[in-house]
Amino acid sequence: MTTEPALIVENLSLALGRANLVDGVGFSVAPGEVLALVGESGCGKSVTAQAIMRLLAPVIRQTGGRVLLAGQDITALPERAMRALRGQAMSMIFQEPQAALDPLATVGTHIAEALRRPLRDVRDQVLQMLAEVGISDPARRIDQYPFELSGGMCQRVMIACALISRPAVLLADEPTTALDVTIQAQILDLLRRLAAERRTAVVLITHDMGVVADIADRVAVMYAGRIAETGPTAQIFARPRHPYTSLLLASIPRLTDAPKSALAVIEGRVPTPAEFGPGCRFASRCPLADDTCRAATPPLRDMGDGRLSACFHAEQLP
Amino acid sequence: MTAPVLEVTDLAVHFPGRTGAPVRAVDGVSFAVAPGETLGLVGESGCGKSTVSNAVVGLVPPTRGSLRVMGTEMAGATRATKHEIRARVQMVFQDPVTSLNPRMSVGAAVGEPLLVRGLASGAALRARVDELLEEVGLRPEHAQRYPHQFSGGQRQRIVIARALALRPDLLVCDEPVSALDVSVRAQILNLLVELQQRRGMASLFVSHDLAVVRHVCDRVAVMYLGRLVELAPRDALFAAPRHPYTRALLAAVPEPDPVAQRAKPRVPLAGEIPSPSNPPPGCTFHTRCPFATERCRQEVPSLRPLGESMVACHHAETLA
Numbered sequence: 266m267t268t269e270p271a272l273i274v275e276n277l278s279l280a281l282g283r284a285n286l287v288d289g290v291g292f293s294v295a296p297g298e299v300l301a302l303v304g305e306s307g308c309g310k311s312v313t314a315q316a317i318m319r320l321l322a323p324v325i326r327q328t329g330g331r332v333l334l335a336g337q338d339i340t341a342l343p344e345r346a347m348r349a350l351r352g353q354a355m356s357m358i359f360q361e362p363q364a365a366l367d368p369l370a371t372v373g374t375h376i377a378e379a380l381r382r383p384l385r386d387v388r389d390q391v392l393q394m395l396a397e398v399g400i401s402d403p404a405r406r407i408d409q410y411p412f413e414l415s416g417g418m419c420q421r422v423m424i425a426c427a428l429i430s431r432p433a434v435l436l437a438d439e440p441t442t443a444l445d446v447t448i449q450a451q452i453l454d455l456l457r458r459l460a461a462e463r464r465t466a467v468v469l470i471t472h473d474m475g476v477v478a479d480i481a482d483r484v485a486v487m488y489a490g491r492i493a494e495t496g497p498t499a500q501i502f503a504r505p506r507h508p509y510t511s512l513l514l515a516s517i518p519r520l521t522d523a524p525k526s527a528l529a530v531i532e533g534r535v536p537t538p539a540e541f542g543p544g545c546r547f548a549s550r551c552p553l554a555d556d557t558c559r560a561a562t563p564p565l566r567d568m569g570d571g572r573l574s575a576c577f578h579a580e581q582l583p
Numbered sequence: 584m585t586a587p588v589l590e591v592t593d594l595a596v597h598f599p600g601r602t603g604a605p606v607r608a609v610d611g612v613s614f615a616v617a618p619g620e621t622l623g624l625v626g627e628s629g630c631g632k633s634t635v636s637n638a639v640v641g642l643v644p645p646t647r648g649s650l651r652v653m654g655t656e657m658a659g660a661t662r663a664t665k666h667e668i669r670a671r672v673q674m675v676f677q678d679p680v681t682s683l684n685p686r687m688s689v690g691a692a693v694g695e696p697l698l699v700r701g702l703a704s705g706a707a708l709r710a711r712v713d714e715l716l717e718e719v720g721l722r723p724e725h726a727q728r729y730p731h732q733f734s735g736g737q738r739q740r741i742v743i744a745r746a747l748a749l750r751p752d753l754l755v756c757d758e759p760v761s762a763l764d765v766s767v768r769a770q771i772l773n774l775l776v777e778l779q780q781r782r783g784m785a786s787l788f789v790s791h792d793l794a795v796v797r798h799v800c801d802r803v804a805v806m807y808l809g810r811l812v813e814l815a816p817r818d819a820l821f822a823a824p825r826h827p828y829t830r831a832l833l834a835a836v837p838e839p840d841p842v843a844q845r846a847k848p849r850v851p852l853a854g855e856i857p858s859p860s861n862p863p864p865g866c867t868f869h870t871r872c873p874f875a876t877e878r879c880r881q882e883v884p885s886l887r888p889l890g891e892s893m894v895a896c897h898h899a900e901t902l903a
Contacts (some may be wrong), residue, residue: 305764305765305766306764415855417855418855445627445628445791445856446627446791446793446832446835446836446837447627447831447832447835447852448627448855449835449837450834450835450837450849450851450852451851451852453837454849454851472764472765473837474765474839475836475837475838475839475844476837477839477841478837478838478839478840478841478844478845479837479841479844479845498841499841499842502839502840502841502842503842512766513765513766514839516765516766516768516769517765517769517794517839518769518772518794518795518797518798519794519838519839519840520793520794520797520821520833520836520838521838521840521843522798524797524798524799524800524817525776525779525780525798525799527773527776528769528772528773528798529769530766530769530770530773531766531769534734534736534767
């Protein structure tokens with residue numbers, strides 16, 4: 266794709282006190298593209314999204330890097346200008362839709378607020394948006410409160426809030442994790458359709474490789490605050506170029522493998538930021554690790570097929 | 584066939600509802616678990632699967648029906664009988680953080696079931712705790728430590744060791760890996776499969792994750808709105824699901840394989856699960872079922888045999 270990326274994150278680093286939470290993370294997303302940021306708890310994927318929106322907890326500092334929205338560097342924008350962007354040029358949806366909505370505001374009020382207009386002025390537009398996100402009987406739902414809706418419906422409302430102002434970028438932080446599988450399938454279909462129709466660039470944060478396989482065009486795998494590997498979804502799944510990705514994929518039970526067979530295990534646990542050494546952060550759990558890995562940080566290298574891998578031994582993987 | 588470890592007959596658990604109508608969390612469920620067998624209980628949130636497992640371990644009283652553990656009836660049993668039976672059935676919960684007392688050392692937690700039942704004390708108890716810890720892949724010196732010193736996966740190992748302490752006949756696992764990260768999940772699943780094989784222990788495995796259920800279970804029961812819609816041997820269920828809900832559920836599982844996942848025919852299930860305090864008449868699934876007819880709206884389908892499976896659908900034959 267030759268279009269200019271809607272969002273570019275360059276060399277982003279975040280710290281909590283002296284602990285280095287995110288170290289040199291970079292990626293870009295084109296209009297209409299879905300990029301999955303995938304990793305296990307604590308890998309830094311959510312905090313990366315918060316940094317892009319500049320919604321970081323005050324104790325977390327950005328120590329490096331920049332964020333470009335449609336080519337414009339927004340890293341140093343004053344808070345007032347950021348407020349003008351949030352919900353307009355870039356929006357975010359969260360994991361717990363019921364917790365993210367105001368219990369005292371109706372569905373219509375939430376969505377009108379995203380347009381920064383009183384509901385009575387934009388009622389028709391809000392009704393149309395509710396229909397677009399698949400809410401049946403919008404005329405009744407528009408005046409209901411979040412407690413009157415199911416989790417799946419609340420997530421649709423949050424998506425309506427996020428997309429009604431036609432943002433260029435949507436950050437979706439585990440948007441289906443709290444939902445049942447049949448509802449998850451509905452929401453993923455909806456996100457995919459809206460991203461394509463509206464040319465929204467989507468950064469989907471998830472820990473679920475099934476969700477990634479379903480919806481992402483490209484994947485960035487994160488481990489302990491760094492990107493382990495990025496590339497087109499099909500290639501990442503077919504032939505991982507980082508031992509972490511490869512083990513992660515092998516550890517998932519699938520509907521197609523032999524029941525009760527031993528699943529691949531990643532020994533040990535994710536190091537805490539205090540335990541980060543000078544080398545590759547996966548080295549302590551990696552079957553391919555050697556002295557080089559423990560001594561130096563592997564840079565993200567171009568694998569020549571649209572992929573980058575941060576592994577010294579990427580070529581050794583089958 | 585050998586006598587079942589657990590036999591559940593027409594179990595119903597109703598809770599008082601806010602509006603007066605009872606919440607029919609479980610509404611007439613029957614199944615059995617044979618010795619050495621792992622039965623999976625799957626369904627979406629609110630289908631009643633956790634209530635079934637809570638009733639089996641005696642955490643909620645049944646409104647109706649019978650629960651037999653090793654042939655002994657639980658409903659209406661005396662305190663002494665219940666106390667005996669509870670030793671035979673142990674439970675592993677979803678969140679290992681909240682199911683361990685932060686102020687009890689691991690050794691004390693794992694040894695407590697033995698201690699309270701007077702089965703071991705002193706050096707014998709310590710030796711038994713060491714054995715249990717080793718059995719779940721921990722080390723004897725871990726007994727001195729406290730839960731906060733362990734990762735999520737290790738804590739679930741501790742919970743499992745505690746559940747094994749009394750050598751139960753039935754292990755009830757309620758979403759035992761749902762709170763764990765993917766790589767840790769594999770460790771715990773491998774441990775559970777190993778324990779099944781080594782101990783020949785029966786288990787009831789409750790989960791919303793079909794791939795996980797397929798991985799560890801021998802037979803699978805699918806619940807929807809308080810009832811079983813299908814009960815079948817694992818391979819039959821996954822190869823040829825008979826109930827339209829089972830099919831939709833299987834189709835909705837996103838598989839970690841982009842080629843297969845994107846080629847998969849979508850069976851979108853419209854709408855949402857109805858309220859268990861006001862379940863629809865007839866087949867409770869008819870409001871979302873693409874094959875529903877007038878008969879489904881009026882007549883409750885009973886769970887009946889079809890091939891290797893049991894299915895509660897009026898039209899199961901014509902769907903095959």
